[in-house]
Amino acid sequence: xxxxxxxxxxxxxxxxxxxxxxxxxxxxxxxxxxxxxxxxxxxxxxxxxxxxxxxxxxxxxxxxxxxxxxxxxxxxxxxxxxxxxxxxxxxxxxxxxxxxxxxxxxxxxxxxxxxxxxxxxxxxxxxxxxxxxxxxxxxxxxxxxxxxxxxxxxxxxxxxxxxxxxxxxxxxxxxxxxxxxxxxxxxxxxxxxxxxxxxxxxxxxxxxxxxxxxxxxxxxxxxxxxxxxxxxxxxxxxxxxxxxxxxxxxxxxxxxxxxxxxxxxxxxxxxxxxxxxxxxxxxxxxxxxxxxxxxxxxxxxxxxxxxxxxxxx
Ligand code: FSX
Ligand code: SF4
Ligand code: F3S
Numbered sequence: 001x002x003x004x005x006x007x008x009x010x011x012x013x014x015x016x017x018x019x020x021x022x023x024x025x026x027x028x029x030x031x032x033x034x035x036x037x038x039x040x041x042x043x044x045x046x047x048x049x050x051x052x053x054x055x056x057x058x059x060x061x062x063x064x065x066x067x068x069x070x071x072x073x074x075x076x077x078x079x080x081x082x083x084x085x086x087x088x089x090x091x092x093x094x095x096x097x098x099x100x101x102x103x104x105x106x107x108x109x110x111x112x113x114x115x116x117x118x119x120x121x122x123x124x125x126x127x128x129x130x131x132x133x134x135x136x137x138x139x140x141x142x143x144x145x146x147x148x149x150x151x152x153x154x155x156x157x158x159x160x161x162x163x164x165x166x167x168x169x170x171x172x173x174x175x176x177x178x179x180x181x182x183x184x185x186x187x188x189x190x191x192x193x194x195x196x197x198x199x200x201x202x203x204x205x206x207x208x209x210x211x212x213x214x215x216x217x218x219x220x221x222x223x224x225x226x227x228x229x230x231x232x233x234x235x236x237x238x239x240x241x242x243x244x245x246x247x248x249x250x251x252x253x254x255x256x257x258x259x260x261x262x263x264x265x266x267x268x269x270x271x272x273x274x275x276x277x278x279x280x281x282x283x284x285x286x287x288x289x290x291x292x293x294x295x296x297x298x299x300x301x302x303x304x305x306x307x308x309x310x311x312x313x
Contacts, residue, residue, distance in 0.1 A: 003048035007084070021047075031278050032203040032215070033225040045209045049085045053209070054117040056109055056148060057091040060141040061134050061168040061177055062123030066159035067093050069195035069280075086205070089117070092136075103137050110151055118205075119152035121145070124161040124168040125183045128176030142183060149184060154214070156189045157181070158201055160302060163190035163221065170303035179300075181221065189214055190221035192273070192298035199278050200226040220300060222272065231268035231294045234276040237261065261288060265310040267296035 008018055025043040029036065059067075071094070088094070089109035090102070097105050109117065123141070126133035131140020139147070149155055157180050160166035168177035181188040191201045204223050207215045215223040232238060237260045239246060250256035260266070271294050275286040287294055296306040 004044065007047040007080075011080070027283070028199060028203060028206065031199050031225065031274065032207055038210070041210055042206055045206055046080070046085055049209060051209075052085065052087040054109065054113040055086045055088045055091075055120055056106065056113075056117050056152070057088060057120045058122065058144060058148060059092050059136075060121065060123030060145065060162065060180075061126055061175065062159060062161045063167075064093055064122070065195040066122045066161075067091075070158070070198040070201060085209070086118075089113070106148075110148060114151050116153050117151075119149050119155045121149070121155060121157050121162040121180050121188075122159055124165045124177040125180060126168070126175040126177050127183060128174070133175030133177070145180060145184060149180070149186070154189070154208075155180070155186070156191060156201070156204065157221075158191045159196055160192045160194045160297060160300075163188070163192045164300040164302075166194060167303050169301075188221055189217065189223070192220070192222050192227065194297040194302065196298070197226070197273075197275065197278050197280060200274070218272070222298070226274045226278070227272040227298065229272065229274070231271045231273050231275055231288070232266075234274065235260075235268055235288060236276060237288060261291075261293040263312055264293045265308075265312055266293035267299075267306050267309075267313065268294040269313065271296040271299055273298040 008021070011018075011021055022039070022043060025046065026036065026039050029039045029042045032042075034042075090106045092102070095102060095105065125131075125141045125145055127142060131142045134141050136144060157163045161168055162180045164179045165177050165182070166179075168175065169179075181190075189204060191204060193200070200223065203225060204215055207213070207223075215225055218224055218227055246259075247253050247256045250259065262269070266288070268288065275294070276288070279286045279289070293309070295309050296302045299305065
C-alpha cells in the first residue's frame with residue numbers, strides 16, 4: 001500500500017491523476033486480451049511490483065528508435081515501468097556510466113544476476129567480416145550477444161531489427177546482418193515493428209510479472225495478443241466499403257472504397273499488428289489514421305518484401 005501511494009504521489013508530481021493512471025491500466029489490460037477484472041492487478045504490478053526483475057538491455061545494429069518510442073511516447077507510464085518496475089542494470093542510451101565504467105556495470109550485472117536477468121535486445125547482429133560492421137568496447141555484436149544472452153533467464157527482442165534483421169539486413173546487406181534468434185539458434189520473444197508499439201512491450205512484461213509466464217506467441221515469436229490479427233482485419237477504413245451507411249455517405253461503393261489506402265500500396269492485408277486498436281502516442285493516432293498506408297513494418301524482411309511501398313499488392 002505504502003509503495004503504491006509513493007508511486008501515485010510521484011505520478012501526481014508529474015501532473016498525472018490517479019484516474020489517468022487507471023485509464024492507462026484499463027487500456028493496457030484490454031490490449032493484453034485480459035478481462036477488466038484484471039485492471040486492479042495490472043495497476044498493482046506497475047505501482048508496487050513484488051519483485052523488480054533485473055534487465056540487461058543490449059543495443060546492436062539499429063537506430064535506437066525502439067528505446068525512444070518506449071521512453072518518450074506515453075510519458076510517464078512506460079518510462080516509469082522501465083525505470084521503476086524493472087531494475088535496469090545496463091542500457092546504453094539512459095545510463096549515466098560511460099566507457100570502462102559502463103563495461104564494468106555490464107559484467108557485474110551478468111555475474112550478480114546470472115540465470116535471473118531478462119535480456120532485452122534492440123538491433124540486429126552483423127555476421128560478416130568478423131562482425132566488423134559494429135562493435136562495442138572492441139567486441140562485435142555477435143560476441144556480445146553470445147556472451148550475454150545464454151546467461152539470461154529469457155530474451156525479449158524489441159523491434160523488427162533484433163527480431164528478424166529488418167533494415168540493417170535489407171539487400172544487399174553488406175554487413176551480413178541477421179536477427180538474434182537466427183544467429184544464436186534460439187527462440188526469442190519478438191516484439192516486432194519499426195519501431196514497435198511500446199504498449200506491446202509493456203503488455204508482455206506485465207503479463208510475465210502478473211501471471212508468471214510469457215504470453216502465447218505466434219510461430220514467429222510474436223505475442224498473439226498484439227500480433228494475432230492483420231492490420232487490415234482491424235482497420236476502420238475497411239468498414240467504409242463494407243458498411244452500407246458509409247457507401248451511402250460517399251455516394252457509391254467505389255468512392256467509399258477509395259477511402260481505403262489499398263490502391264496506394266497499403267500492406268495492411270499482410271501485416272500482423274494491433275496498430276488500429278492500440279494506436280501510438282497515448283492513443284493519438286497511427287499510420288493509416290494519419291493518412292499513410294501501412295508499410296508492413298512488423299513482418300520479417302519487411303524492407304525487401306514490402307518495397308516499393310506505393311505499389312498495389
Ligand atoms: Fe530497428 Fe530499433 Fe526500427 Fe529503429 O532499435 S526496429 S531500425 S525503429 O530502433 O531496432
Ligand atoms: Fe486494409 Fe489498408 Fe484499406 Fe485499411 S487502409 S482497409 S488496412 S487495405
Ligand atoms: Fe507498422 Fe503498419 Fe502499424 S507500418 S506501425 S504495422 S500500420
